[in-house]
Amino acid sequence: MSRLSPSARLLRELIAIPSVNPAFLPPGDPRTGEAAVADFLAGIARKAGLEVQRQPVVEGRANLIARLTPAGRVRRRILLAPHLDTVGLPALDTLLTPRVIRNRLQGRGACDTKGCVAAMMTALCALAGSGKRPQGMEITFLGLVDEEHGQLGSRHYARHGPAADLAIVGEPTRLEVVSAHKGDVWLELRTRGRSAHGATPHLGRNAVHLMARVVEALETTYAAQLKRRTHPLLGSPTVNVGSIRGGTQPNIVPEECVITVDRRTLPGETEATVRREIRSVLEAAGVAVQFTNLRLGACPALETDPAQPLVQALCRASGRRRTVGVHYFCDAAPLSEGGTPAVVFGPGDIAQAHTRDEWISLDSLDRGTAILARFLRSLD
Ligand SMILES: [Zn+2]
Structure with a gap:
């Protein structure tokens, strides 16, 4: 030794x-x-x-x-x-x-x-x-x-x-x-629907279905948009839908659905700019979400x-x-x-x-x- x-x-x-x-x-x-x-x-x-x-x-x-x-x-x-x-x-x-x-x-x-x-x-x-x-x-x-x-x-x-x-x-x-x-922003997004009996889904609004469109827009349109942005040392920013939770049982039209999103940022991107971008991507896709606060704070x-x-x-x-x-x-x-x-x-x-x-x-x-x-x- x-x-x-x-x-x-x-x-x-x-x-x-x-x-x-x-x-x-x-x-x-x-x-x-x-x-x-x-x-x-x-x-x-x-x-x-x-x-x-x-x-x-x-x-x-x-x-x-x-x-x-x-x-x-x-x-x-x-x-x-x-x-x-x-x-x-x-x-x-x-x-x-x-x-x-x-x-x-x-x-x-x-x-x-x-x-x-x-x-x-x-x-x-x-x-x-x-x-x-x-x-x-x-x-x-x-x-x-x-x-x-x-x-x-x-x-x-x-x-x-x-x-x-x-x-x-x-x-x-x-x-x-x-x-x-890179930095990291964690977001929680929520869609709101209207519950109804599973036998009469046309009387309600399905929050899980709405969220399916959100996930699709984030994982395709938004991800492709981010790939076009590059930093000489860090490459492109990314987005990942990490979890999804919605509805309670098969015979109820779900009222609420929640996803969590991990967005890795480049220098200059902030939680505010990320929220703005996501909002406009989803607007273009015709769905509205609420951002809820995960209280995790963004890592710059x-x-x-x-x-x-x-x-x-x-x-x-x-x-x-x-x-x-x-x-x-x-x-x-x-x-x-x-x-x-x-x-x-x-x-x-x-x-x-x-x-x-x-x-x-x-x-x-x-x-x-x-x-x-x-x-x-x-x-x-
Ligand atoms: Zn260490």
């Missing part, structure tokens, strides 16, 4: 401290919450000379802030922002015992996203230990709570700041620099200008010519909405996230740490 790099040794310790998002285990389960992992990281950060603070988000859950401050005035800020929570565990907690198998480290969070936590903390502590502090640049490790459920940590930080010149959000991107992802799309000097510096440090887009949502969009341009970067592959045998390649972890260290050293 002594052959493991500093970031791999740190990752092994982080995996052994469970931090399952409370949404995925019964209330009060001792394996939930980010506090234990945050305490452990706070100790490491203090030892390295970083300034440590907590930013309370909700009862018992706080973002961890560990800062390397410049000697003089702060002119620019960078956030290294991975999340501290993980998804749930398979039976028997096997993923809480980190295991090195060939060139892989296995355990819950290895790839999503304790690998990024380890890489970012190791790179920042190395810079602090070198005694070199980039001029006017404050570099903050921001350990966020609750990414895997409601992104409470990043939403809270976006509101209360301080905003920065760039956030590098830690997710397993295979060391690509991600500058764009992410689009950060790849030409920004700090993004370019990260691309150079990682040997990439250009940034890429991904299909998943993370803390980058809420931070970006709060006024901090954000990209996503980290070791590991999202394909291993949330799996029963989650692992990260140690090679990717070490290369990710080296890239981040090179990027931080280049900030002078």
Whole structure:
């Protein structure tokens, strides 16, 4: 084991401290919450000379802030922002015992996203230990709570700041620099009919039949319309009718039918523009619907200008010519909405996230740490 790099040794310790998002285990389960992992990281950060603070988000859950401050005035800020929570565990907690198998480290969070936590903390502590502090640049490790459920940590930080010149959000991107992802709007649509006896359907109005026309219009006309719209990194937006519920029994003309719709958005599209489009498609099809509120909130799309000097510096440090887009949502969009341009970067592959045998390649972890260290050293 002594052959493991500093970031791999740190990752092994982080995996052994469970931090399952409370949404995925019964209330009060001792394996939930980010506090234990945050305490452990706070100790490491203090030892390295970083300034440590907590930013309370909700009862018992706080973002961890560990800062390397410049000697003089702060002119620019960078956030290294991975999340501290993980998804749930398979039976028997096997993923809480980190295991090195060939060139892989296995355990819950290895790839999503304790690998990024380890890489970012190791790179920042190395810079602090070198005694070199980039001029006017404050570099903050921001350990966020609750990414895997409601992104409470990043939403809270976006509101209360301080905003920065760039956030590098830690997710397993295979060391690509991600500058764009789609957003997501969930809608609930309802048709209203008039109930009648099943033997005299002409006396009623069938809400399921009305909804059949809505589904058809969304899945054909609207879907085709969306396919014609494309983004260079993200392709086309999409629409999916995910559930349908209507009527009660065969001999009653149904009075009501409800569908839920998942609409993946491109940068610039909002819940309001999506509703407007759907309304006009359905108007053309001759059916009217009510929009009801799912109270899930829309996840905005992410689009950060790849030409920004700090993004370019990260691309150079990682040997990439250009940034890429991904299909998943993370803390980058809420931070970006709060006024901090954000990209996503980290070791590991999202394909291993949330799996029963989650692992990260140690090679990717070490290369990710080296890239981040090179990027931080280049900030002078
Ligand atoms: Zn993640």
